[in-house]
Structures are given as C-alpha cells and as structure tokens.
Amino acid sequence: GAVVSQHPSWVICKSGTSVKIECRSLDFQATTMFWYRQFPKQSLMLMATSNEGSKATYEQGVEKDKFLINHASLTLSTLTVTSAHPEDSSFYICSVRGPYEQYFGPGTRLTVT
Amino acid sequence: QQPVQSPQAVILREGEDAVINCSSSKALYSVHWYRQKHGEAPVFLMILLKGGEQKGHEKISASFNEKKQQSSLYLTASQLSYSGTYFCGTEMENSGGSNYKLTFGKGTLLTVNP
Numbered sequence: 001g002a003v004v005s006q007h008p009s010w011v012i013c014k015s016g017t018s019v020k021i022e023c024r025s026l027d028f029q030a031t032t033m034f035w036y037r038q039f040p041k042q043s044l045m046l047m048a049t050s051n052e053g054s055k056a057t058y059e060q061g062v063e064k065d066k067f068l069i070n071h072a073s074l075t076l077s078t079l080t081v082t083s084a085h086p087e088d089s090s091f092y093i094c095s096v097r098g099p100y101e102q103y104f105g106p107g108t109r110l111t112v113t
Numbered sequence: 114q115q116p117v118q119s120p121q122a123v124i125l126r127e128g129e130d131a132v133i134n135c136s137s138s139k140a141l142y143s144v145h146w147y148r149q150k151h152g153e154a155p156v157f158l159m160i161l162l163k164g165g166e167q168k169g170h171e172k173i174s175a176s177f178n179e180k181k182q183q184s185s186l187y188l189t190a191s192q193l194s195y196s197g198t199y200f201c202g203t204e205m206e207n208s209g210g211s212n213y214k215l216t217f218g219k220g221t222l223l224t225v226n227p
Contacts, residue, residue, distance in 0.1 A: 032213070034214070034215075042219070042220075043115070043200065043217045043220055044155065044202075044217045046216070046217075049214060093155075097213070100160050100162075101145060101157040102202075102215065103157070104147075104154040104155045106153065107152075107154050109152075
C-alpha cells in the first residue's frame with residue numbers, strides 16, 4: 001500500500017495563531033486526499049476532500065475560511081488551521097485514496113493553549 | 114449518514130472469537146474495515162464491494178449483506194495484537210468519481226487479554 005507521512009506529528013500553539021499540517025504521499029500519486037478530525041475516543045470525521053489542482057470540497061459544518069486546504073501537487077496536501085482556538089485541539093489525520101482502500105497518515109495531534 | 118456499529122466494546126481472552134457488526138440505512142456500494150490502535154493511524158483490514166468482491170488480509174474475514182446493508186467482521190482465534198478500535202467505513206451507492214467519500218461508524222473497542 002501507499003506510504004503517507006504527516007508533519008508535524010504533534011504541535012502546541014497559542015490561541016489565535018495559525019498552524020500548517022503537511023500530508024505527503026511518498027510512493028503514490030494522489031489525485032485525491034482526505035482530511036479527517038478525530039476527538040478522543042470518537043470516530044473519524046471527514047472535514048474535506050482535497051483534489052489536486054482544484055478547490056477542496058468541505059463537509060457541512062466545516063468552515064472553509066478557517067481550515068485552508070491546498071493540494072498543489074500529486075504528493076502534497078496541506079491543511080492550515082487559521083486563528084486556532086482551544087476547541088480546535090484534536091487529532092488531524094490525512095488519507096490518500098488508493099484503487100480500493102484509503103491509506104492513512106500517522107496523524108498530527110494539535111493542542112491549542 | 115453515519116453507519117451504526119455494534120457492540121460498542123468487547124473483551125476477549127486470547128483465542129476467543131468475536132463478531133463486529135456495521136449497518137446502514139442507505140444503499141451501500143462498499144464497506145471498509147479498519148483497525149486503529151491508540152494514538153496511531155487507522156490500518157486497512159478489508160473492503161467488501163457490492164457484487165461480492167472482497168479484498169483484505171488472510172486472517173480476517175467479513176461478510177456483506179447487500180439486501181440488509183449490513184456487514185460483519187469476524188475475528189477468529191484472537192491474538193493480543195488484535196486489540197484496538199475497529200471502524201467500519203461505508204461508501205454510498207450513489208457516490209463515485211468526485212463524490213466519493215467514506216463515512217465511518219463510531220467504532221468498536223476490542224480488548225484481548227492473555
């Protein structure tokens with residue numbers, strides 16, 4: 001399967017600042033990537049679908065101006081959490097769509113103080 | 114629409130069997146099963162497609178009842194390494210192309226004790 005990396009693996013930031021999370025597909029050309037958010041002991045909630053070279057598709061209730069997604073190449077998608085607040089603290093996971101399954105990255109734990 | 118998983122949690126002794134269920138109120142094209150250990154990314158286990166095609170690991174088996182829109186994951190002769198949270202992800206029948214996405218259930222916490 002595809003190898004997907006995320007950077008950073010964890011980040012602590014102050015309220016009001018912005019944080020960028022990178023998702024890289026190391027051995028698979030990914031035209032479609034997904035961004036999920038997972039709160040403790042809860043399910044994976046899809047935030048948005050990132051398509052290479054076009055605008056991301058956001059799920060209902062996800063603020064597109066707050067969670068900026070850029071998918072500039074077939075191997076890289078970025079999620080920027082703008083003006084982060086403590087309620088944005090969560091585990092953010094990206095995935096790459098393969099021929100059948102999704103390949104998940106290791107996740108980024110964001111803590112906003 | 115989020116699929117419903119049952120049970121929410123199950124505790125086994127090593128060597129015992131377990132069944133985890135996933136059901137949807139909508140017509141499904143495929144059901145995916147993943148296992149996630151604490152603090153880690155989900156790991157793909159199996160996909161079941163409408164029409165009967167399956168792809169997955171040898172020691173994991175599952176079924177997909179297309180009429181009832183239900184899937185079950187069968188874990189036999191459980192090992193300690195099977196512990197984790199199991200999620201089913203469903204793809205709706207009318208999704209595809211640019212509309213493709215998975216919706217995950219709330220998960221089933223499986224604990225295997227020695």
